[in-house]
Amino acid sequence: EVQLVESGGGLVKPGESLRLSCAASGLTFTNAWMSWVRQAPGKGLEWIGRIRSKTDGETTDYAAPVRGRFTISRDDSKNTLYLHVSSLEIEDTGVYYCTTDAFDSWGQGTLVTVSS
Amino acid sequence: DIVMTQSPDSLAVSLGERATINCKSSQSVLSSSSNVHYLAWYQHKPGQPPKKLIYWASTRQAGVPDRFSGSGSGTDFTLTISSLQAEDVAVYYCQQYHSLPRTFGQGTKVEIK
Numbered sequence: 001e002v003q004l005v006e007s008g009g010g011l012v013k014p015g016e017s018l019r020l021s022c023a024a025s026g027l028t029f030t031n032a033w034m035s036w037v038r039q040a041p042g043k044g045l046e047w048i049g050r051i052r053s054k055t056d057g058e059t060t061d062y063a064a065p066v067r068g069r070f071t072i073s074r075d076d077s078k079n080t081l082y083l084h085v086s087s088l089e090i091e092d093t094g095v096y097y098c099t100t101d102a103f104d105s106w107g108q109g110t111l112v113t114v115s116s
Numbered sequence: 117d118i119v120m121t122q123s124p125d126s127l128a129v130s131l132g133e134r135a136t137i138n139c140k141s142s143q144s145v146l147s148s149s150s151n152v153h154y155l156a157w158y159q160h161k162p163g164q165p166p167k168k169l170i171y172w173a174s175t176r177q178a179g180v181p182d183r184f185s186g187s188g189s190g191t192d193f194t195l196t197i198s199s200l201q202a203e204d205v206a207v208y209y210c211q212q213y214h215s216l217p218r219t220f221g222q223g224t225k226v227e228i229k
Contacts, residue, residue, distance in 0.1 A: 035218070037166075045158070045166060045209055047218040063217045064117075097165055103156065103211070104177070106165035 002026040002105035004098050009110030016088055022081040022098030022107055029079040030054065033101035036072060036083050040094040050101050088114045118143045118212050122221035128229040135197040137224045139210035144191060147214065154214035157186055157195045161206045170195065202228065
């Protein structure tokens with residue numbers, strides 16, 4: 001069974017940075033393309049971006065609202081996916097989920113609150 | 117970007133009755149090479165992560181009850197719950213995975229009447 005466990009969320013001030021982690025198990029992480037999705041309070045689901053496997057170049061794609069501020073990376077030796085979020089805005093508040101790129105498996109999410 | 121628009125925003129259905137949710141994409145999500153629609157449906161309950169129900173517009177994910185079905189083609193798609201159960205109360209989203217960025221509908225909240 002695939003398990004994805006996010007961590008690293010918390011309360012931060014506007015303009016600050018944060019690194020979210022997603023520990024993966026139950027899948028061959030090295031071969032997995034992975035995505036991040038978020039949900040702002042009272043809003044719907046929003047795809048943030050994805051990272052391909054190392055074999056496929058480990059390249060990334062991002063949604064326009066986060067491009068340039070968010071960076072997705074991975075450490076295959078640790079079976080861990082990362083989301084580096086910088087220049088945080090109040091509108092970035094929400095629950096951040098990591099998922100497999102096919103959206104078959106999701107973590108429970110980690111809450112990021114941006115407030116002054 | 118492909119815009120996904122769901123209707124209605126919410127609906128209340130009696131237990132055992134049918135619930136129908138519609139989803140319209142602003143562009144075709146049909147893959148010309150594989151002739152399948154890159155359209156998925158998710159169920160999202162409070163405090164839980166979203167759960168994939170349907171992919172390729174009409175294929176049920178393993179373990180999903182057969183009261184859930186997906187249909188449609190072109191730019192118009194439907195999720196049907198044939199006999200609503202109490203545990204089906206949730207927000208449902210359609211999503212296209214034909215193009216980047218992946219985009220979701222705004223969600224449809226299903227409640228018990």
